[in-house]
Amino acid sequence: MRLSRYFMPILRDAPKEAEIVSHRLMLRAGMIRQEAAGIYAWLPLGLKVLNNITKIVREEQDRAGAIELLMPTIQLADLWRESGRYDAYGKEMLRIKDRRDREMLYGPTNEEMITEIFRANVRSHKDLPKNLYHIQWKFRDEVRPRFGVMRSREFLMKDAYSFDIDQASAKTSYNRMFVAYLRTFARLGLKAIPMQADTGPIGGDLSHEFIILAKTGESEVFGHNDYLDFETPDADVDFDDAAGLQAIVDRWTSLYAATEEKHDVAAFEALPEDRRFAARGIEVGHIFYFGTKYSEPMKAYVTGPDGKDVPVHMGSYGIGPSRLAAAIIEAGHDDAGIIWPDAVAPFRVGLVNLKPGDSACDAACEDLYAKLKGLGLDVLYDDTDDRAGAKFATMDLIGLPWRLVVGPKGLASGVVELKRRGSSAPEQLSAESALAALSR
């Protein structure tokens, strides 16, 4: 993409309203724009990040055997009356009346609707287990929306729902998502630690939050250091192997780890002092097993092997890609701007032409731009008339993994300059060597 043709409105100054670093950097980098309190437009650079996150989330859901569908944003109030949550949900639910005065709502979550879809179509234990997920915009009318997309009102959520014949099978479905989440966060460049959690309005008695550590995190978390060195399950993990999944979950829940609410000071202090951490954390995923909480009142029954109807055992599993975009910045930035993990970066390479209009610089840049694209790399080519200093500041701010600089002086001695974001020193090398390095 040529920057002269792109739409990336950089702000030189940090906006006053932004209280946390990810919000400031997302506004400054032209990733998002607030359209109303807690409601954001995703500008092109932000949307690319959001899509990169979503793609990884989707691939890992698919790998774990979950099936994607897409539920609408607007739901009927009556559906929520069936579960008893319509009145219970409170003011966070955005309630709407249509032109015929029907009571509707903007879905804050989808347990009711997916249960309705399931019960209308699945009748037999032979069709189980099933895990259905979607990635859709949700709305929660927070009393005080803030922190940018970290706690917005309209937000993107991947929510999966599992259906099983009994609790034992449901536990395996839960473990599948547990393992898929470990893989998802690792691929996003994050160290996420599962922690036992309260279930809140979703309900149920088994639940884990996945927490990443970030100095600027929203809450305090405590745990055993060894988690940080645990290896993530391989891409070829067998999601049909219940015992194998359980072994992974056992290992990832074997050591102490807790959020503030669940913190057990005595257990924590029993850990060797050099093997424990007390740090700031950000919740990036939350999984629940809640049994028959929705299937019983909503009559989502299937016929069991013995011919008797039983309510299905359910779980739900959430990841917020829009929140993750901010969380990844909280976990990766410096004073100059964002430092994206490779898998999430909006472009892999920022190609900087120090002297547009200079025929040697233009020719070298066009050649590199074409060749980098030929290698399948996504490139942002700064072909604008800005000063060199402003160009460097912009590249640091938007945090692309690689910066490739072409200037008349370097070209005269046959070199360009390659720098990895976050590393100290740029490297002078031939254009060919730079291409070879970037293709690795």
Next chain:
Amino acid sequence: MRLSRYFMPILRDAPKEAEIVSHRLMLRAGMIRQEAAGIYAWLPLGLKVLNNITKIVREEQDRAGAIELLMPTIQLADLWRESGRYDAYGKEMLRIKDRRDREMLYGPTNEEMITEIFRANVRSHKDLPKNLYHIQWKFRDEVRPRFGVMRSREFLMKDAYSFDIDQASAKTSYNRMFVAYLRTFARLGLKAIPMQADTGPIGGDLSHEFIILAKTGESEVFGHNDYLDFETPDADVDFDDAAGLQAIVDRWTSLYAATEEKHDVAAFEALPEDRRFAARGIEVGHIFYFGTKYSEPMKAYVTGPDGKDVPVHMGSYGIGPSRLAAAIIEAGHDDAGIIWPDAVAPFRVGLVNLKPGDSACDAACEDLYAKLKGLGLDVLYDDTDDRAGAKFATMDLIGLPWRLVVGPKGLASGVVELKRRGSSAPEQLSAESALAALSR
């Protein structure tokens, strides 16, 4: 995908509420499920089709130089007061109050919001032309939603917005989208004819609808037959060549073509009788040039080359991917079900195992399934216990381009059966030959 693990709830009978064939077939094939009047969930098969459509729409927008972003679904009423459309829009607009009694709405279109984003960030003619688009769910509270996703309340829309310094440049931006639309519909397997159109609540004085012909279309259209043989612009069409674009638009508007509202009987009857058609049509895209209708009241000004501020000239360009899914079915089906164009089909191949549990059939199917996936083909493998007749009926209903049948009798004589959806006769051939045919 193994059908035994998939979620594709087939209905044997046509649902009574469905008045048109695409609605009936989408319900029967388990593509969609109604969640409220005019509000649908996209079940896995339907979502795959929707995503295939969206991918092509996106690729052609990108090719034409449009830049993708994503605006939220919920908007502030005040924004619409600036353009004067808040009161004018009527009951089709879904109006909402949040917990603080702020007046909001579910966006039915985005001219106001994109103008707000533009004016906040673009100040100079040097940054023009720009075309910004998004693909997002919209809501129009139709008084009588019907025809399934053809006329639903919550629907997916690609809407692009162009910004230019003057009318001449804006016309080129308009032509870019005109050409992009020709390419988009051709890639979707459709013959779309541009026709002059009224501008309705969007406003402006230049507008084209893109209409496809389908026996079951919603309205009558009239035109010159030669349009049906026109060649679509190549993938390497130069979107920076204003004269070249104008020549394509001139050619595609050179002959008579009109919707009912714009029909000129005398002009139509002046055509040679064998070179004219009167047929049913479906609108699949609509483009508008409306000049400064929004930029003036909303003060979207840029500094021109002479240093003076001028309001930008704008156009907007819509395609509804959710509506297209239905329109493509209206244009391609038979009594047995849907006939998908290759580019849109949810799977390329339906692999039918006539005798699951038979070790030879299972082994041959597993081998073909793995090899087809290895070829990069998306395969739906029917490994269920259904009767052969039901399996064939399902495959015809869901309309995959290729059906590959493996049975014990054929295997004994070394053959499998390959059939193209819509063609008359299946072909008996070796598994290797079938793979070779499908890899072409």
